[in-house]
Amino acid sequence: MRIKYLSYLIIFLLFSCSNRNLAYFSDLKQVPEYEEKIVNLSEPRIQADDLLSITISSLSADAGTLFSRGTVAQVSNPSSTGIPGSKANGELGYLVDQDGNIDLPVLGKIKLGGLTKQEATQKIVSQLRDYVKEPTANIRFLNFRVTVVGEVSRPSTFIIPSERLNVIEALGMAGDMTPFGRRDNVLIIREENGTRKLARLDLNSKSTFSSPYFYLQQNDVVYVEPNKSKITQSTVDTRFISLTFAAMSTLSLILWRLL
Structure with missing residues (x-):
C-alpha cells in the first residue's frame, strides 16, 4: 500500500509544476458575454523630449x-x-x-x-x-513609443502611429509572452511630471480593464516577469533537472508495474 501512495506522490510532483494559468482574463471563461464602460482611457499629455x-x-x-x-x-x-x-x-x-x-x-x-x-x-x-x-x-x-521586455518572444521598443495602445496590444507586438511569463504580475513603468510610477497588472483577471495602466502612455515600459520555473532553470543546472525528472519517471513506471 505504501508503494502505491509513493507512486501517486511521484506522479503528482511530476505534473503539479506544469499547472500554470496561461490564459488571459481566465475569470471570464464562464461568461458568454461581458460588457463594461471604458472609464480609464486618457489622452496622452505632451512631455519633455516628445x-x-x-x-x-x-x-x-x-x-x-x-x-x-x-x-x-x-x-x-x-x-x-x-x-x-x-x-x-x-x-x-x-x-x-x-x-x-x-x-x-x-x-x-x-x-x-x-x-x-x-x-x-x-x-x-x-x-x-x-x-x-x-x-x-x-x-x-512622432515618437510615441513603448518598450516591452522580459519574458516575451520579441522584446523591443515600438513606435506607435495611432497614439492609443493597451497592454495586450503591446504584448502582441512583442510576439506575446513566453510560457514562462507571469501573466498575473506584469509590471508597468511610467514617468510622468518628473515622477516614476510603477504598477502591476494581473492579466488573468478582468479587473485589469479598469486599471489606469491598461492603456499605455508614451515612453511606458512593460516588463514581463519570469515565473518560478524559469528562475529555477537559470539558477540550477538544467541537465541535473532533466536527469532527475527522467529518473522519477522511470521510478514511477517501475512502481506501477509492482502494483
Whole structure:
C-alpha cells in the first residue's frame, strides 16, 4: 500500500509544476458575454523630449508671407508644405524641451508640456489668429513609443502611429509572452511630471480593464516577469533537472508495474 501512495506522490510532483494559468482574463471563461464602460482611457499629455509634428493651415492667401520657411499652408492648395520639421517635410519635427516648450516661427516659444493634443492645438490656434485668417493646426506625436521586455518572444521598443495602445496590444507586438511569463504580475513603468510610477497588472483577471495602466502612455515600459520555473532553470543546472525528472519517471513506471 505504501508503494502505491509513493507512486501517486511521484506522479503528482511530476505534473503539479506544469499547472500554470496561461490564459488571459481566465475569470471570464464562464461568461458568454461581458460588457463594461471604458472609464480609464486618457489622452496622452505632451512631455519633455516628445517629438511633435505640427501642421498649420489658413484661409488667408497671403498668410505665408508672415511666416518664414512656409510655415503656413493655404487650404486651397493641397501641395503646399506645412510647418518645417513635420514628417511631411522629411524633417524631424519639434522637440519639446525640458521646460515643456517648443519654438515656432513668428510665434516664438510656446509652452505645450502637460497639455493634451487638443489643448495644445487650441493654444496654438488662439495665438495664430493675430496673424492669419481662420487658422487650423494639426499635432501628432512622432515618437510615441513603448518598450516591452522580459519574458516575451520579441522584446523591443515600438513606435506607435495611432497614439492609443493597451497592454495586450503591446504584448502582441512583442510576439506575446513566453510560457514562462507571469501573466498575473506584469509590471508597468511610467514617468510622468518628473515622477516614476510603477504598477502591476494581473492579466488573468478582468479587473485589469479598469486599471489606469491598461492603456499605455508614451515612453511606458512593460516588463514581463519570469515565473518560478524559469528562475529555477537559470539558477540550477538544467541537465541535473532533466536527469532527475527522467529518473522519477522511470521510478514511477517501475512502481506501477509492482502494483
